[in-house]
Amino acid sequence: MAHSVPDTALERELLKELTRLRDEICAAARTPCEDMDARTNLGVFRLFSGISLQQWRSIVRRLELKGWLTLPIDRDIYPHLTVLQESLDELSYQSEHDALTGLANRRSFDRFLDLEMERAQRAGTALSLAVIDLDDFKLVNDTYGHVAGDEVLVRLAKIITGNKRRYDLAARIGGEEFAIVLPGIGQVRSAKVVDRIRQDLEESAFSFPGGEGVVSVSCSAGIASYRGTTRFSPKDFFELADKALYAAKTAGKNRTELAPMPDIEQAIRPSLVQASEKRFLFTGKP
Structure with a gap:
């Protein structure tokens, strides 16, 4: 995907592709997506050329794509690991706190x-x-x-x-x-x-x-x-x-x-x- 593609068009294209991919995987497993065993994990890699980490983070926040891990092909991996750590910290916080009040659960x-x-x-x-x-x-x-x-x-x-x-x-x-x-x-x-x-x-x-x-x-x-x-x-x-x-x-x-x-x-x-x-x-x- 080119860098010049507007964010909204990029988001629509990305969401459409991910939704289609999810439906295909669930259909192949002959199991409704919501009933899939969360203990099994499959990593799917997709190359997005011309997309910066900051742009990706913005897309993740808007579309709630927190399950996706990004890795650079030929650049420093540290910023991407920082994003992963932030996601893990957020998941840990959510698992121990009440969503409405912010108090412990x-x-x-x-x-x-x-x-x-x-x-x-x-x-x-x-x-x-x-x-x-x-x-x-x-x-x-x-x-x-x-x-x-x-x-x-x-x-x-x-x-x-x-x-x-x-x-x-x-x-x-x-x-x-x-x-x-x-x-x-x-x-x-x-x-x-x-x-x-x-x-x-x-x-x-x-x-x-x-x-x-x-x-x-x-x-x-x-x-x-x-x-x-x-x-x-x-x-x-x-x-x-x-x-x-x-x-x-x-x-x-x-x-x-x-x-x-x-x-x-x-x-x-x-x-x-x-x-x-x-x-x-x-x-x-x-």
Whole structure:
């Protein structure tokens, strides 16, 4: 293809050729393209003379041709490897972050929580987990539409990011459910962080198209904390915070509830058993 071909004409020609090639490959495999096994890879090389790397990058962005790797025939390979590395970095970021809010996704959250719990248990340090859920979010979607709902999600994500510390992890773990992992602090300090988030959201003014006036949105939260002195699974820890969130919803919403401290709960049980055994030994009564 000549360098003088306009970008739009070049793009149309390129897209037409790639689409035809894809359809031919799928037809030969007798399998719909969307059902092709992603674990099998085929490299197809196509020579484009007179096209610069910068022009190619522009085409890739517009047509979303991120699966194509470019290599020069007789020039420095380094710029092309840089483009490949950028693509890999972007794919890595997308695999660990929520596309709408930019926060960590559930996969990244689970891995981070597991690592921080192991760190807390090894060092005997505090760790807190806050689970936050928007109140009556379905009503927002049903009344104002999903675009308005997305606006609320993005706003809450920004509020969470603005209130957390740099080394805390904030994640969107469900539709309207968020979580924050707060290493090194207990219930009191983590509750202050969460209450600031709730207050900032409540004070936010939403003006949705088709709505009348300003709309206020709130959220509820549950917090679980422990001191790392007992063995405790991430699943059990998350369930503690989730139950506290449910208690906040049941108690009227727009509030923060604290879960029982698992370290204290487990410490109390042996002491009660020991006291009962001593009483039986000395008095003969249970």
